[in-house]
Amino acid sequence: MSVLDQTDRRVIAATQGGLPLTERPYARIAQTLDLTEDEVIARLADMQERGIIRRIAIAPNHYALGMTANGMSVWDVTDARATELGRQIGALDFVTHCYLRPRAPVWRYNLFAMLHGRSRDEVEEKRQIIREMLGDDCAAHDILFSTRILKKTGLRLRDG
Amino acid sequence: MRETLPEDALDATDRAILNTLQEGFPLVPEPYAAAAEPLGLSGEDLIARLTRLRQIGATTRFGPFFDAAAMGGAFCLCAMAVPPQDFDFVAATVNAFPEVAHNYQRDHELNMWFVLATGKPEGIAETCERIESETGLKVWQFPKLEEFFIGFRVQA
Numbered sequence: 001m002s003v004l005d006q007t008d009r010r011v012i013a014a015t016q017g018g019l020p021l022t023e024r025p026y027a028r029i030a031q032t033l034d035l036t037e038d039e040v041i042a043r044l045a046d047m048q049e050r051g052i053i054r055r056i057a058i059a060p061n062h063y064a065l066g067m068t069a070n071g072m073s074v075w076d077v078t079d080a081r082a083t084e085l086g087r088q089i090g091a092l093d094f095v096t097h098c099y100l101r102p103r104a105p106v107w108r109y110n111l112f113a114m115l116h117g118r119s120r121d122e123v124e125e126k127r128q129i130i131r132e133m134l135g136d137d138c139a140a141h142d143i144l145f146s147t148r149i150l151k152k153t154g155l156r157l158r159d160g
Numbered sequence: 161m162r163e164t165l166p167e168d169a170l171d172a173t174d175r176a177i178l179n180t181l182q183e184g185f186p187l188v189p190e191p192y193a194a195a196a197e198p199l200g201l202s203g204e205d206l207i208a209r210l211t212r213l214r215q216i217g218a219t220t221r222f223g224p225f226f227d228a229a230a231m232g233g234a235f236c237l238c239a240m241a242v243p244p245q246d247f248d249f250v251a252a253t254v255n256a257f258p259e260v261a262h263n264y265q266r267d268h269e270l271n272m273w274f275v276l277a278t279g280k281p282e283g284i285a286e287t288c289e290r291i292e293s294e295t296g297l298k299v300w301q302f303p304k305l306e307e308f309f310i311g312f313r314v315q316a
Contacts, residue, residue, distance in 0.1 A: 003232050019185075019223040019224075027189065044224065055185075058178060082306075100307075145267050151255045151260055152262050
């Protein structure tokens with residue numbers, strides 16, 4: 001991992017569990033790493049600039065906030081237009097993730113959009129909006145509701 | 161946690177905090193004070209509210225979100241068609257791999273969907289092979305070819 005030096009990795013290790021809820025959180029992290037507050041801020045800013053940190057932000061608990069239904073909507077769209085269509089779908093405010101992925105012998109869909117809502121009906125309504133936007137460029141679609149979370153761990157930096 | 165909070169658990173200020181801080185958090189020495197100002201709060205108030213939001217389970221995380229791929233690692237969405245009678249056994253086998261970050265049961269013939277996260281790109285194929293040999297089932301790989309949006313834009 002040449003994009004990260006040892007200090008970057010220590011800063012990541014110290015912050016991947018979250019920021020301290022204290023007046024000067026970066027100073028608190030600096031203390032544990034034997035760095036200065038300025039160094040920690042500069043490292044985080046640099047990693048943000050380089051895209052290693054997407055953003056520093058809060059993650060609401062969808063489920064606790066009533067968004068109890070989540071469906072992975074999947075779309076078989078015209079390959080030549082997939083990027084353009086993906087951008088349109090990704091810009092919808094009820095889509096939380098949108099990706100182009102490869103097809104497989106058992107799987108015809110190339111565009112994936114995660115939809116969240118307070119009920120399956122609400123998620124289905126959102127799916128209809130996408131269906132209408134895609135029009136003739138959509139050959140088939142489906143939605144896979146999750147029935148059980150089998151595992152959910154925070155992402156940890158690993159060497160393996 | 162798999163509980164929905166009661167309607168009155170959050171007031172308008174809590175909702176404004178959740179909506180605003182999803183967009184980002186400042187990199188300055190006193191970031192809570194800076195983030196609190198546009199919300200009409202003091203830094204102390206914001207810290208107290210964030211502490212409570214975490215305690216009641218309204219948030220799952222607060223801090224930097226890292227891109228494993230940009231760090232030189234790799235992510236891959238994978239799916240398996242697991243015979244229903246073997247489902248729990250296969251789930252336990254798959255979950256035992258530390259590379260498996262999330263795993264969901266879904267309504268489809270491909271009924272198990274999980275995300276692998278590895279430190280090196282070649283770790284994805286290696287982990288898939290080990291899962292295949294331990295379960296005797298094919299692991300289909302759906303790596304990201306292009307990303308159009310990733311984020312949380314939940315209206316709290």
